[in-house]
Amino acid sequence: MTQRRILVTSALPYANGHIHIGHLVEYIQTDIWVRFQKLRGNQCVYLCADDTHGTAIMIRARKEGRSEEALIAEMRDAHIRDFSEFDIEFDNYGSTNSDENRELCAQFWKSIRDAGLVKEKEIEQLFDPEEGTFLADRFVRGTCPKCGAADQPGDNCSKCAATYSPADLKDPKSTLSGATPEIRTATHLFIELEQLHEFLDEWTQSGDHLQAEVANYLKGHFLGDPLRDWDISRPAPYFGFEIPDSPGNFWYVWFDAPIGYMASTKQWCDANGEDFDKWWRDEETEIHHFIGKDITYFHTLFWPGMLKSAGFNLPTKVHIHGFLTVGGEKMSKSQGTFVMASTYRNHLNPAWLRYYYAAKLGSRLDDLDLNLEELVAKVNSDLVGKLVNIASRSAKFVGGQSLADSYPEDGGLFEAAAAKADDIAAAYERCDYSGAMREIMALADAANRYVEEAQPWTLKKDPEKQGEVQAVCSVALNLFRQLVVYLSPVLPRLAEQTVELLNVPIEKWDDVKTPLIGTPVSKFQHMMKRVTEEQVTAMIEESKAENEAAESEAAGDQWNDGPEALAAEPMSEECTIDDFVKVDLRVARIVSASDVPEADKLLALTLSLGGGETRNVFAGIKAAYKPEDLIGRLVVCVANLKPRKMRFGTSEGMVCASGSGGEEVFLLSPDEGAVPGQRVH
């Protein structure tokens, strides 16, 4: 087998937050692949870095009253600590805020300029006069210019799905300061990606660079039309690198972030006497990027385009994975399923998560669901019950002695398991870890059956049969070691423990093909504990508590009330008592509630004001309430609202509720004792 030269990266974590179990899907996936490649004898380096630039970092540092450099240094230490606790082993962990990165950015920039891909355009952008900074779309909220929905983000409306530019918003507010932004023009630099259209068509649609569904997605969504220019500069103030030939402008964070892969490589090369060009300009080198599906287009359009323009190697493959859900739902801070790596570590063993993710990761970009009960079952059953059990039930009979001097007759088990080496390797290679785990666990079952039939515990009682005991245990321990070699990319610590037990290093994939003979066996020690549901529950509880503490700290008071709601929908102008009494608010009882099938957001309600007085109301609360849960409850309604014809009928009032819409709708309820028809003063 010829040795491959492989450069591997995971996406750069942003220096604005800690590593959580969602991030870990990617780093564990990548780390397994890298460890596998190294075990196969390939020359493989795993590179990563913190992504440190951009507005979010600048704003956060400002809020915390310290420099960006201090913030990112602290975050980088925390990231490195988290990764190391999960046995994620980078060959170099850099930072996009490094000299190497600045130099490489300049080099890319010159190539892209020379290729005639850069042009300047004046664009209008909202500017926060209080913070003294231009505002990215997500930092502006206001009223949708199309449908008039309040509190919508700067680029599209969550109510009517209209897309627009932040400058079109009515009553825009900065989410940073609450100030009304001004429109200012600024010169931005753009890369004319369309000039690379033909190349990108070719690169994305041919070869094996992308998973099939990703190639389809790009074809369907981007490559069918001319590619838009890519805005890669941001005016000061901005935390990043100033563009050398455009003073006052900085490279957009997504320009310098992927270059960070190369800057990290450069650091590694310098530290290890390696030639940088061998890794990024020699076509013999394979380059593999592992990323999540949310950043697909940066890595499959811009990045190959940049590399092509600057004359570097193109990625051999971009491996894209799905998102993590917990219990079938998005990770949720309030439910405690948004678990930080460090919180997990406080309660559970990282090896469990590594195995669980491996058992569920396939080569496609389906989302991965972390089901906590399943985690408990899988770890206890597969790792403890099946795998470690093989050693546990055989090693103690030969502890302190040696394995048999020649490999005993085992009915072909060892050979059969060794024959799986290529299949299992192929599954790892294509990132089908779940397939690999299934094959390995089937072998573990076979090993347990062998021990079951051979009954070393019975043989042990007969002094004449001590040789047989040694033979049976030699087989069992060799089968166990085979499994551990297969699993060592996933469970490096278990591999180390096995080395201690059997006193022979595990160094290469082909170790599965040669049984150990005559080597000493150490005294058996427990290799892995079982998981309990209590541990999992404790982790979730701590995660919840952390979230509550964080919210409370942010709000600065004991009620956890944050400023977001008020900032999102700022106070209206003053009104008089006369203005207020024009609105006749009444307590009403919902006497019927039904779905409006043709409407996405509406429920049809009949409100009783008592004494036979009713109002038919269409309320936009479908996503938040089920009709059957509403019937009978008291609400507050606007009883004198002018009736309005809608497609589905006439609406004769409004039900009072707060919230931003969608599922975030909270009906007002009167306290106990109120009766329908009472006026609200």
Place this chain on the structure above:
RNA sequence: GGGAGUGUAGCUCAAUCGGUUAGAGCAGUGGACUCAUAAUCCAUUGGUUGGGGGUUCAAGUCCCUCCACUCCCA
């Protein structure tokens, strides 16, 4: 709104180019064993492959349509 996906047993997933009676693990049930961390072994229940229609000798797989969910839209 546009695009890309997903939907298979109670749960998590397989099923090669369209090809035998749709398979595993876990959970469940019955039994065996008692070396092992209540681990292991044997047997076994469980399916209208989201709904409907079509193509075909043959459809989980291909086509149309509807439903539900996920992600993306620079």
